[in-house]
Each structure stands twice: as C-alpha cells, then as structure tokens.
Amino acid sequence: MNSVSASFKTNPINIDQIIPVDFKTVLKLPDTHAWTSTAAFPDHSPLISTHEGVPVVDLANPEAVTLIRRACEKWGMFQVTNHGVPSKLLNQIELQTKRLFALPTNQKVLAVRSPEDCVGYGLPRISTFFSKLMWSEGFTIFGSPIHHARQLWPNHHVDFCNVMVQYQKELMGLTERILGLIFMSLGLTQEDVKCFQPKNGSKHPQALLQLNSYPVCPDPTRAMGLAPHTDSSLLTVLYQNNITGLQVFRENVGWVPVHPITGAFVVNVGDLMHIMCNGRFKSALHRALVNKTHHRVSIAYFYGPPKDVKISPSLKLIDHDHPILYRPVTWKEYLDSKAIHFNKALDLIRYDVL
Numbered sequence: 459m460n461s462v463s464a465s466f467k468t469n470p471i472n473i474d475q476i477i478p479v480d481f482k483t484v485l486k487l488p489d490t491h492a493w494t495s496t497a498a499f500p501d502h503s504p505l506i507s508t509h510e511g512v513p514v515v516d517l518a519n520p521e522a523v524t525l526i527r528r529a530c531e532k533w534g535m536f537q538v539t540n541h542g543v544p545s546k547l548l549n550q551i552e553l554q555t556k557r558l559f560a561l562p563t564n565q566k567v568l569a570v571r572s573p574e575d576c577v578g579y580g581l582p583r584i585s586t587f588f589s590k591l592m593w594s595e596g597f598t599i600f601g602s603p604i605h606h607a608r609q610l611w612p613n614h615h616v617d618f619c620n621v622m623v624q625y626q627k628e629l630m631g632l633t634e635r636i637l638g639l640i641f642m643s644l645g646l647t648q649e650d651v652k653c654f655q656p657k658n659g660s661k662h663p664q665a666l667l668q669l670n671s672y673p674v675c676p677d678p679t680r681a682m683g684l685a686p687h688t689d690s691s692l693l694t695v696l697y698q699n700n701i702t703g704l705q706v707f708r709e710n711v712g713w714v715p716v717h718p719i720t721g722a723f724v725v726n727v728g729d730l731m732h733i734m735c736n737g738r739f740k741s742a743l744h745r746a747l748v749n750k751t752h753h754r755v756s757i758a759y760f761y762g763p764p765k766d767v768k769i770s771p772s773l774k775l776i777d778h779d780h781p782i783l784y785r786p787v788t789w790k791e792y793l794d795s796k797a798i799h800f801n802k803a804l805d806l807i808r809y810d811v812l
C-alpha cells in the first residue's frame with residue numbers, strides 16, 4: 459500500500475465530509491457554505507495592482523536555477539513556461555476533467571472516496587478542519603483511475619483513463635526535472651539527494667493526481683473554494699484553466715492572485731521540501747476563491763518520496779548559523795500528523811517547538 463492510502467486508512471473521514479452538495483441546484487449560498495463569520499473569511503479586497511506577482515520562470519532560460527532559488531526563497535511558488543508538456547495533453551486533461559465534473563451528482567457519487575481511502579470523488583480532505591464547507595469538489599487518482607472510471611462510464615472510460623495515465627507520466631518527468639533544478643539551486647548534488655532519486659533500487663517516488671472543480675457560485679464574496687493550506691508534498695505542480703482563483707499568501711503583503719498564464723504550470727514548495735532544506739524555502743500557503751460566472755478547474759500533481767524514506771534537513775544546509783530545525787519523517791508519518799494537527803504539523807516536528 460502507498461503512503462497516502464496508508465495514512466487515509468489510519469485517519470478515516472466521516473462520509474458527511476466527503477459528499478458535496480449538488481452545486482447545480484443551489485440558487486442561494488446555504489449557511490453551511492457561508493464563511494462570512496469565520497476567522498478564515500476570504501478577504502476580497504483587491505491588492506494594489508502595481509504589486510509584483512509570482513515569478514515566471516522560462517525553463518529554457520540559462521538563469522533558470524537562480525530565478526527558481528529566488529522564487530522559492532521569497533514566494534515558495536513560481537510559474538513555469540517552456541516546460542515541454544504538449545499543449546494537446548493539457549487540452550485533453552482539461553476536457554476530461556470538465557467531462558467528469560459535468561456528470562450529475564447521483565452519478566459522480568458512484569465514484570465516491572471511501573472514508574478510508576484517498577482515491578475517488580469527494581470534498582477536499584482538509585474539510586474536517588473547518589466549520590464551513592468549501593465550494594468545490596475533487597477527484598483523486600493514484601496510478602490508473604480505471605476502477606472508479608468504470609463506475610462513472612461503464613463503456614466510455616478508456617479515453618479518461620488514458621489521458622490521466624499519460625498526464626501522470628509526463629508530470630513525473632517534469633517534476634523531477636524541476637526538483638533537479640531546485641536541488642542545484644541549494645548546492646545539493648545527486649549524491650546528497652540519492653535517498654529519493656527515482657528508481658533507487660526498488661524504491662519509487664509516489665505521486666497523486668488531484669482534479670479540482672470550482673462550480674459557479676451564487677455568492678462568491680462569502681464562499682471559499684479551497685481553504686488556506688500548504689501542501690504536504692515535496693513539490694506540487696498545478697495546471698489551472700484560464701480562470702483566476704488561486705492566491706498565495708505573503709507575509710506583510712497578504713493574498714496575492716496567481717493569474718493563469720496559458721500553457722504554464724504553477725509550482726509550489728510543499729512541506730517535505732520545507733523540511734529538507736531546513737526551512738530555507740517555505741512551503742507556500744495558498745487558497746482558491748470562486749466566482750459567479752465561470753467554472754474553474756485545476757489539476758494538482760503532488761510528488762512525494764518513496765515509501766519509508768525518511769525526509770530530514772540536508773546536512774549540507776546545516777551549520778553554526780543554521781541549526782537543524784526538523785526531525786526526520788516519512789511521508790506517511792507526516793500525512794498522519796497533518797490529518798490530526800493540520801497547519802500545526804510542521805511546527806510539531808521542529809526540535810525547538812514544544
């Protein structure tokens with residue numbers, strides 16, 4: 459069993475927090491989805507438009523490593539262009555994602571996630587930490603989605619499965635290429651990071667694909683698409699359709715929109731990378747808002763280390779001025795802690811926080 463499934467088994471979720479409402483039939487924002495009175499209430503005030511945005515890195519630029527290092531230090535996030543993933547595949551995955559979420563609710567629930575598993579249809583896992591429900595639905599895939607796809611389309615699941623499998627293959631290549639640049643930017647060599655190099659003996663990295671859908675919302679100023687969180691991965695590579703909604707939080711600045719760039723990916727530092735580089739790159743706090751007129755979709759690829767590999771701060775980044783901050787953890791151990799402690803999980807493995 460992979461680390462993610464194993465963690466879901468240890469921390470099952472209540473079925474009420476898995477099945478979304480039927481967004482299409484709701485004409486007025488229900489109280490269950492109105493975030494107005496909560497601490498996490500979305501601040502919709504526009505930022506001063508002259509403010510700089512998330513850096514865009516052209517992977518063909520010889521300066522890419524330096525640009526990535528700066529972006530990771532300052533934002534924990536950047537966008538990449540010239541990445542080599544065929545635009546045809548991006549169009550196909552967007553189309554298949556929309557095809558899935560366009561199904562009637564009674565059909566989508568045929569592929570619902572079980573309380574003890576990570577794959578299938580349902581609300582975001584972090585829903586359990588908030589008193590209000592989010593205005594979004596998701597479909598999680600690990601490897602081939604054939605089991606659930608067959609339930610959705612008994613005779614028409616082949617195209618969906620092929621696109622999802624092909625996309626994961628492409629994204630594994632791209633993510634490993636970007637990871638290589640990130641390690642280079644930290645001065646780490648292949649030898650330093652060989653513990654989770656692909657195909658190290660029988661060990662393989664683990665990755666998950668998350669299709670997100672944000673239906674049009676009758677009252678977006680009071681709703682939340684996906685509540686603020688950091689990703690538990692090493693690195694997440696996200697494709698978004700051309701609808702704005704993603705925002706990243708910056709200390710002393712606030713929420714900054716991450717406007718879609720046609721054909722680009724958003725890359726964000728996850729908690730495990732934060733640990734590996736001893737906090738030098740911070741995992742990006744981000745969220746997604748919704749809107750009244752446009753259906754937004756995004757496809758997140760969460761990349762993590764092989765099962766049972768302990769992630770710990772690289773010794774090369776530790777010295778007198780940079781004492782070691784985090785204890786070693788496997789992805790499963792970290793996900794288990796996150797399932798209970800959510801945004802406190804990172805602090806709980808710090809040596810200096812009790």
Ligand SMILES: C=C1C[C@]23C[C@H]1CC[C@H]2[C@@]12CCC[C@@](C)(C(=O)O1)[C@H]2[C@@H]3C(=O)O
Pocket residue numbers: 462576582583584585596598666668687688689690691760796
């Ligand atoms: C490997 C992962 C990463 C998970 C948990 C597990 C499976 C599903 C992922 C998401 C997907 C949606 C946002 C998030 C915040 C959520 O609720 O579920 C993610 C979470 C995380 O990054 O922690």
Ligand SMILES: O=C(O)CCC(=O)C(=O)O
Pocket residue numbers: 668670684689696698703704744745746755756758
């Ligand atoms: O939809 C988005 O832009 C963000 C998705 C996300 O943060 C996630 O799936 O973890």
Ligand SMILES: [Fe+2]
Pocket residue numbers: 687688689694744
């Ligand atoms: Fe995320």
